[in-house]
Amino acid sequence: MEFIHEYGIVGLFFISFAAATILPFSSEAFLFGAVKAGLSKADIFWSASLGNFLGGVSCFYLGHLGKLSWCEKYLKISKGQINRWQNLIQSYGPGLAVLTWLPIIGDPLAVALGYFRCHPKFVFLTMYIGKAMRYVFVIWLANKL
Structure with missing residues (x-):
């Protein structure tokens, strides 16, 4: 809660x-606190x-840069x-980008969509819809509790 008071909306x-990258934490707790x-x-x-x-877009473009040899060697x-x-x-x-908000599979899915060169316009549209709807739900839930 202190983080929210200190850094607010920018934080x-x-x-x-x-939270939308490969870092293992959730933004929902901070959103709830806000x-x-x-x-x-x-x-x-x-x-x-x-x-x-x-x-999520950064994960998509990270995948876009990927090479098969890197996937095998490093990952x-x-x-x-x-x-x-x-x-x-x-x-x-x-x-599938609508599911990129899901824990565990969302980040690899965004990377895979970029790796396989899916059309960015449609990926970004469905990605935003999925992520936005999750936050609508979390805000609604936090307001009710």
């Missing part, structure tokens, strides 16, 4: 950005959803695993 933006601290719900929504979206991901991800992404396309 929430950076927390939300970092609601309870009485910050503007509209400011909370825009700050958190934009920060989280831009973090210990086999060609078989990459082929499974490729089949999944080819089957469902950029619409």
Whole structure:
């Protein structure tokens, strides 16, 4: 709570950005704290959803830079695993980006969408929708509790 009082909406933006990368923490607790601290719900929504979206975009472009040899050498991901991800992404396309808000699979999914060169326009649209809807729900829940 002290973090929210000290850094406010700007701090929430950076927390939300970092939470959308491979860093293992959740922005929801900070968002909940911001609601309870009485910050503007509209400011909370825009700050958190934009920060989280831009973090997801950074994961997408990180994947876009990826190479098969790097995946095998540094991430210990086999060609078989990459082929499974490729089949999944080819089957469902950029619409999968709506799930990038999910814990554990969201960040690798954003990276995979970039790695397999999915169309950014559609990926970013569905990614933002998924992330924004999650924050609408968390703000609503925090307001009710």
